[in-house]
Amino acid sequence: MASTVIGAGITVEGEITTDEDVVVAGTVRGKLSAKESVTIEHGATVEADVSGGSLVVAGSLTGNVTANERVDLQSGARVIGNVKAARVTIADGAQFKGNVDMDV
Amino acid sequence: MAQARTTSRTGDAGGARIGSAARVRGRIHGDGDLVVEGQVEGDLAIRGELTIAEGASVASETIEAQSVVVAGTLEGDVASTGTVRLVAGARVRGNLKGSAVSIEEGARFSGRLDCEFDLPAELGGASPRGEARGRAAQRR
Numbered sequence: 001m002a003s004t005v006i007g008a009g010i011t012v013e014g015e016i017t018t019d020e021d022v023v024v025a026g027t028v029r030g031k032l033s034a035k036e037s038v039t040i041e042h043g044a045t046v047e048a049d050v051s052g053g054s055l056v057v058a059g060s061l062t063g064n065v066t067a068n069e070r071v072d073l074q075s076g077a078r079v080i081g082n083v084k085a086a087r088v089t090i091a092d093g094a095q096f097k098g099n100v101d102m103d104v
Numbered sequence: 105m106a107q108a109r110t111t112s113r114t115g116d117a118g119g120a121r122i123g124s125a126a127r128v129r130g131r132i133h134g135d136g137d138l139v140v141e142g143q144v145e146g147d148l149a150i151r152g153e154l155t156i157a158e159g160a161s162v163a164s165e166t167i168e169a170q171s172v173v174v175a176g177t178l179e180g181d182v183a184s185t186g187t188v189r190l191v192a193g194a195r196v197r198g199n200l201k202g203s204a205v206s207i208e209e210g211a212r213f214s215g216r217l218d219c220e221f222d223l224p225a226e227l228g229g230a231s232p233r234g235e236a237r238g239r240a241a242q243r244r
Contacts, residue, residue, distance in 0.1 A: 002123070003123030004123040004125075009134045009136040010119075010134040012132050013131045013132075014129045015127075015128065016127070016128050017127045018123060018142070020125045026134060
């Protein structure tokens with residue numbers, strides 16, 4: 001279980017900062033930065049710039065993304081924004097609009 | 105269609121937790137329970153139980169929840185539709201409003217209590233359920 005969880009019914013408007021991992025199943029608007037993994041689950045809405053160790057997206061994300069390790073856009077993900085990470089995967093069924101920068 | 109590995113790890117539907125290393129600045133609202141183990145600066149309005157765990161700190165203008173349990177540090181006014189419990193170790197500064205408020209031994213509280221309760225007969229006088237009389241003002 002992740003250390004920080006934003007459940008499906010919960011909305012955070014503001015800034016989330018953590019040294020650990022974050023799972024978003026609800027809504028986050030603002031800024032999200034974690035040292036470890038960030039998971040945006042199916043059904044979640046994130047309108048925020050996101051930074052983390054690694055990022056998995058299955059929900060909706062609008063914002064720029066920076067990950068130290070990798071970014072995985074899973075089937076069902078809708079991402080609008082620029083992605084910056086050394087390793088990026090975009091699964092079949094993921095929607096993506098933006099730039100990818102793997103030259104980190 | 106090949107389904108990517110699911111990422112559903114939130115067992116409790118709608119519930120939320122702010123971990124001990126996490127800090128949130130801003131407003132948190134919605135349906136479901138919320139457990140704060142880290143730091144929150146900003147207003148909280150949830151339809152569910154709010155737990156401010158030991159070691160957590162919350163600074164907020166207003167907190168609305170169906171019930172509130174505080175074991176950590178809280179600055180701000182609480183309006184609960186249900187109960188408010190300050191357990192041992194809690195440090196609370198603000199006004200508390202709830203259907204019932206309990207302050208356990210070892211909790212520190214400064215602020216005003218606003219809850220309805222039946223006054224004892226010897227104190228009750230003309231208004232046995234007087235809300236105004238139920239307000240206990242403490243020094244801040």
